[in-house]
Amino acid sequence: MATNKKRINITANPEIESAIKRAAKRDGVPVAAKASELIEIGLNLEEDMSLAGLASLRDQKGARYVSHQDAWSK
Secondary structure, three states, X not given: OXXXXXXXXXXXXXXXXXXXXXXXXXHOOOHHHHHHHHHHHHHHHHHHHHHHHHHHXXXXXXXXXXXXXXXXXX
């Protein structure tokens, strides 16, 4: 069966492997699907932290206000 998903190989320590297997069994999904879901969650958290860091740099006293419309019209 053809798939659009890219297969990757990862190396995990035994504790991580065990945790992923338990979570997959609990949720009734394949280990690879659970690993993919957890990686996606981790990437979303990384993005959120990066954007929060950028926002905190820009959130300074006396910063110029940009309206929602101006920000999204460019």
